[in-house]
Amino acid sequence: MSSLIPQFVVDLWDAIPMLFQHLIIITAQILGVTIVVILTVAFTTYFERKVIGYMQGRLGPNRVGPLGLGQPFADVIKLVIKEVVIPQRSNRFLFLIAPMLSLIPALAAWAVIPLSGSFVIADINAGLLYVLALTSVGVYGVILGGWATNSKYAFLGAMRSGAQIVAYEIAMGFALVGVLMAGGSLNLGVIMQAQAGGFSSWFIIPLLPLFFVYFISGVAETNRAPFDVTEGESEIVAGFHVEYSGVAFALFFLAEYANMILVSALTAIFFLGGVASPMEGWTFLGDGSFLREPNFFWLAAKISFFLFVFFWLRATFPRFRYDQIMRLGWKIFIPVTIVWIAVEAVMAWMKVGPWSV
Amino acid sequence: MLANYLPILIFLGVGTAIAMVLLGLGLLIGTGSKDDEKLSPYECGFEPFEDTRVKFDVRYYLVAILFIIFDLEIAFLFPWAVSLDVVGGFGLIAMGIFLAILVVGFIYEWKKGALEWD
Amino acid sequence: MAILFQTILFYCFAVFLIGAALGVILSRNPVHAVMFLVLAFFQSAVLWLLIEVEFLALVLVLVYVGAVMVLFLFVVMMLDIDVEQVKGGLTRYAPLGFAIAALMVFELVQVIWVRGRFASAAEGFVPLPEGYSNTEALGAVLYTEHVYAFEIAAVILLLAIVAAITLTMRKRPGLKLQNIAQQVAVKREDRVRLVKMESEKPE
Numbered sequence: 017m018s019s020l021i022p023q024f025v026v027d028l029w030d031a032i033p034m035l036f037q038h039l040i041i042i043t044a045q046i047l048g049v050t051i052v053v054i055l056t057v058a059f060t061t062y063f064e065r066k067v068i069g070y071m072q073g074r075l076g077p078n079r080v081g082p083l084g085l086g087q088p089f090a091d092v093i094k095l096v097i098k099e100v101v102i103p104q105r106s107n108r109f110l111f112l113i114a115p116m117l118s119l120i121p122a123l124a125a126w127a128v129i130p131l132s133g134s135f136v137i138a139d140i141n142a143g144l145l146y147v148l149a150l151t152s153v154g155v156y157g158v159i160l161g162g163w164a165t166n167s168k169y170a171f172l173g174a175m176r177s178g179a180q181i182v183a184y185e186i187a188m189g190f191a192l193v194g195v196l197m198a199g200g201s202l203n204l205g206v207i208m209q210a211q212a213g214g215f216s217s218w219f220i221i222p223l224l225p226l227f228f229v230y231f232i233s234g235v236a237e238t239n240r241a242p243f244d245v246t247e248g249e250s251e252i253v254a255g256f257h258v259e260y261s262g263v264a265f266a267l268f269f270l271a272e273y274a275n276m277i278l279v280s281a282l283t284a285i286f287f288l289g290g291v292a293s294p295m296e297g298w299t300f301l302g303d304g305s306f307l308r309e310p311n312f313f314w315l316a317a318k319i320s321f322f323l324f325v326f327f328w329l330r331a332t333f334p335r336f337r338y339d340q341i342m343r344l345g346w347k348i349f350i351p352v353t354i355v356w357i358a359v360e361a362v363m364a365w366m367k368v369g370p371w372s373v
Numbered sequence: 374m375l376a377n378y379l380p381i382l383i384f385l386g387v388g389t390a391i392a393m394v395l396l397g398l399g400l401l402i403g404t405g406s407k408d409d410e411k412l413s414p415y416e417c418g419f420e421p422f423e424d425t426r427v428k429f430d431v432r433y434y435l436v437a438i439l440f441i442i443f444d445l446e447i448a449f450l451f452p453w454a455v456s457l458d459v460v461g462g463f464g465l466i467a468m469g470i471f472l473a474i475l476v477v478g479f480i481y482e483w484k485k486g487a488l489e490w491d
Numbered sequence: 492m493a494i495l496f497q498t499i500l501f502y503c504f505a506v507f508l509i510g511a512a513l514g515v516i517l518s519r520n521p522v523h524a525v526m527f528l529v530l531a532f533f534q535s536a537v538l539w540l541l542i543e544v545e546f547l548a549l550v551l552v553l554v555y556v557g558a559v560m561v562l563f564l565f566v567v568m569m570l571d572i573d574v575e576q577v578k579g580g581l582t583r584y585a586p587l588g589f590a591i592a593a594l595m596v597f598e599l600v601q602v603i604w605v606r607g608r609f610a611s612a613a614e615g616f617v618p619l620p621e622g623y624s625n626t627e628a629l630g631a632v633l634y635t636e637h638v639y640a641f642e643i644a645a646v647i648l649l650l651a652i653v654a655a656i657t658l659t660m661r662k663r664p665g666l667k668l669q670n671i672a673q674q675v676a677v678k679r680e681d682r683v684r685l686v687k688m689e690s691e692k693p694e
Contacts, residue, residue: 035496039383042379042380042383043383043387045380046380046383046384046387047387050387050388050391095399096398096399096402096403097402097403098399098403098405099403099404099405100396100399100400100403101405101407101412102412103412103413104409104412104413105413107520107522109523110522110523110526112396115392115396116389116392116393116396119388119391119392120385120388120389120392121388123384123387123388123391124381124384124385124388126384127380127381127384128381137380137384138377138378138379138380138381138384139377140377140378140381140545141377141545141623141624141625141626142545142546142549142624142626145451145545145546145549145550145553145626146381146549148553149549149550149552149553149556149557150552152552152553152556152557152558153552153556153557155557155561156529156561156564159561159564159565159568160522160526160564163522163568175433175565175569178433178437178561178565179433179436179437182436182437182440182558182561183436183440185440185444185557186440186443186444186447189443189444189447190447190450193447193450193451193454194454196451196454196455197454197457200455200457200458201455201624202451202455202624202626203624262399262403263395263396263398263399263400263403264396264399266395266399267392267395267396338490339489339490342436342488342490343488343490346488347483347488350443350479351479354472354476354479357450357472358469358472361457361465361468361469362465364457365457365461365462365465375497375540375541375543378540378545382537432659433565433569434562434565434566434659435655435656435659435660437558437561437562437565438562438651438655438659439652439655440558440561440562441554441558441559441562442648442651442652442655444553444554444557444558445554445648446648448550448553448554449633449641449644451546451626452546452626452627452629452630452633452634453630453633453634454630455624455626455627455630456626456627456630456631456634459627459630459631460630460631460634460635463634463635463638464630464634464635467634467635467638467641467642468634470642470645471641471642471644471645474642474645474646474648474649475645475648475649477649478648478649478652478653479652481652481653481656482652482656485656485660486660487656487660
């Protein structure tokens with residue numbers, strides 16, 4: 017290794033105090049993860065347009081670069097050189113702060129996501145609580161953005177979104193309590209390890225109702241179709257970001273897609289074993305088989321699958337009415353999760369079933 | 374333990390920096406002409422009749438208050454869920470009573486129609 | 492080195508916290524004040540993390556920033572408050588505010604100084620061992636030793652639900668509702684009536 021790196025670089029590195037070496041390594045890791053997330057967002061937009069295109073019998077983007085793969089970059093360049101319009105009667109400061117407030121939690125939540133069997137940026141005990149806390153902070157971007165714009169459409173969108181996000185956050189929290197009971201820890205890595213042993217020990221089997229509640233709540237929290245009444249273009253034009261343009265809009269867009277990827281990753285970790293391989297228990301593949309190892313690519317495959325489901329839902333369902341959304345969140349999901357928690361608690365106490373307790 | 378939280382602090386900082394750099398870049402590069410019509414709030418082609426910040430339906434407050442209560446309930450459930458094996462049967466009964474009291478509240482909401490949205 | 496770093500962090504965030512708290516009472520725009528309060532909660536969460544109470548710190552963010560402040564924001568945004576009128580109240584309520592502040596300072600001094608003399612807090616906080624989860628430690632005592640307080644919390648929450656509904660639930664008069672199920676289930680017989688009628692004859 018030392019032969020590859022020039023001597024003066026090694027000397028320079030050794031001359032830095034330990035604490036700063038540590039800080040530099042962490043910052044490099046964080047930048048790496050952030051850049052990967054942003055690139056994934058770029059290609060997710062391409063993926064979405066292709067998937068929906070094919071579902072509707074179209075080709076989707078196919079002009080920029082081979083297979084249209086350059087499309088995301090063209091979009092980014094376009095968004096950056098567009099003018100950022102700040103409406104006259106808006107509150108300038110909050111108008112510009114709002115998209116930042118929705119992007120920062122969407123990125124920072126990735127700190128506790130285990131990206132391979134051993135790599136995680138911040139291995140904290142209360143990882144799940146941290147994720148839940150950060151996602152609940154994301155609502156500020158939407159509410160402030162809608163209010164600061166000072167347009168009726170934006171304000172209506174923001175209010176709808178606020179009430180909707182809080183309703184589904186409760187269902188999400190209850191579903192996570194079920195996962196916690198099965199996993200026995202708030203640390204995401206430990207929850208993942210509790211599901212080791214192949215497909216049959218993943219939490220999706222004992223926690224099937226909670227899996228559906230969690231994923232659908234995730235769709236509702238990210239304001240995606242069919243829960244996208246906050247930007248329902250047939251009623252309130254574009255909702256909270258009606259006056260946002262250029263990069264300010266791009267930040268909201270980035271946050272929305274980063275949140276979608278985050279929800280997919282969390283669903284994979286909580287219910288599908290995260291980086292674990294579905295074939296872990298297949299001993300006939302041999303001991304050192306690549307297919308049985310926990311690997312980042314399994315996580316990536318699961319995330320891609322859930323992203324596909326996001327687009328599938330969008331292409332399939334018409335938009336919910338607002339009262340239907342609220343009814344689903346309060347009157348169906350919350351009772352289902354409470355009942356399942358009760359069932360799980362009694363079973364865990366009687367030592368019946370697959371709980372690790 | 375604190376060392377594990379340091380990356381999170383840095384991550385929040387990096388996130389803020391990225392957001393600010395992107396926004397700054399856009400404000401710097403993306404210049405255009407500004408005129409009154411472009412900068413006026415979006416409406417159906419006429420001046421808005423009244424201010425946007427109007428009084429809103431009280432139902433939104435009710436949803437927010439109920440949300441706080443349920444959020445607290447979840448906060449109470451978390452420590453219990455991770456210490457199931459420590460608290461055992463006694464903890465189970467304690468949590469059973471806790472949840473039962475709150476389910477009564479939930480049924481009350483439901484019957485009163487606080488969860489209807491019309 | 493690590494201790495020094497922690498001390499620096501503590502003082503940085505303590506200063507931020509005081510700055511944010513001043514922002515809450517000094518900003519003219521109520522929405523700005525709420526955002527300063529959110530910032531203040533964040534800073535307090537970081538300060539709590541520095542004394543290694545991660546569960547409480549994260550619950551502070553989850554409950555206060557994620558829920559209570561959203562309600563504040565809703566209220567402030569939708570109750571078009573007259574800013575000038577509020578400003579006028581500042582001088583009027585200042586004496587009362589100072590009295591309460593003095594009382595709180597007295598209480599703090601009492602807790603930290605007077606009681607601290609007998610406690611063994613002098614050696615500071617002992618760093619917790621690796622792998623110690625204070626969520627589990629909390630769970631182990633909350634549902635066993637402090638079960639009475641825990642059930643009282645449930646009753647208080649129930650009371651809060653009932654109170655919130657009695658105070659804010661109002662059926663708006665003259666509200667016209669549509670019952671979709673009823674509309675869909677309607678039959679031809681419910682709406683259409685065929686009437687046999689004699690044809691009119693010219694007189």
